[in-house]
Amino acid sequence: MREAERGARAVLDPVHFDYLAGGAGEERTLTDNEEAFARRRVVPRVLRGPGGTDLTTDLCGVRLAAPVVVAPTAFHRLAHPDGEAATARGVRAAGGLLTVSTMSTVAVEDVAATGATTWFQLYVQPDRAFTAALVARAEAAGCRALVLTVDSPVRGRHARDARHGFTDLPAGLVCENLRDADGRVRDLVVDPDLGWDAVAWLRATTTLPVLVKGVLHPADARLAVEHGVDGVVVSNHGGRQLDGAVSSLDALPGVVAAVDGRVPVLLDGGVRRGVDVLVALATGADAVMVGRPVLWGLAQGGADGVRSVLTELVDELAHAMALVGAHRPRDLTPDLVTVP
Ligand SMILES: Cc1cc2nc3c(=O)[nH]c(=O)nc-3n(C[C@H](O)[C@H](O)[C@H](O)COP(=O)(O)O)c2cc1C
């Protein structure tokens, strides 16, 4: 287990730690997300001359200091009393971008009020009027894109949570984005009947860019582009949905080939070090998302912990790029990565 995760485990309620850290089933996919990166080796180029390192990345209308985005994760107040507001302050200090979960424990308006650049992750609800109102809230709050999660027609089965009997948030914590107009908090429904028409519906509901998150199959990547999405996130939900699903990194080349440069491709799952970001970009991703490491930073140090996790990751990326002779993300090409 890595340092940050160990530190978080030391400060968190073990039940909450296991909720955040855990995956579905035997956690094969959770483990494989990281091991897939560990299987790769980099073949550096040398004597690439002057040019420095510039990580600036334009993504769906947002200019990022580096191709690293914070993945949407639920329930940050399990990790820190200030929850997503602290995460957002840390992200802002690092010059990053936070994807606010539908299941955040601080209202999207209050997260956005920190001044951090944000996207909003959406679980489309069977009640489309309620969903449209939620999208309108995110848009009014200043979120710059919607990230439609498509890998959760049913909830993943998390053995650690079952063992602990963890089913509900502790008293005092609620999903602030699921409040009705009258203030009552609704239950989340993951809609088993969601289809591609949901993308068209969302397009008609908002002017924001729409990314789909949770694509692994190249045919779905092609369908996503055909349905007019603005980006595709290759993800198995951090190994929390289908245990046995392919690792994100192993799924990436197929999706990149299918998308064929028409929209940006992001990857999440198992990104832990700067060299992992480098490998993902060289394999064809335009950016990565990071989930759990941000939660470990939040648990240990609040906003400052989040800032330090993100700045360390980006600093490692810049260092690794210098060592492979890449000045810009676009210099990272597939020939730089091998599976020995
Ligand atoms: C505790 C936790 C909660 C999550 N909640 C959400 C969520 O609300 N919506 C969503 O689309 N993905 C959610 N995810 C998945 C993440 O967005 C992301 O796909 C995953 O964490 C990436 O893997 P990593 O943790 O290895 O970086 C969650 C992940 C974790 C660990």
Ligand SMILES: O=C(O)C(=O)c1ccccc1
């Ligand atoms: O835990 C998760 O991964 C997640 O996405 C989720 C879904 C519904 C409710 C809470 C979290």
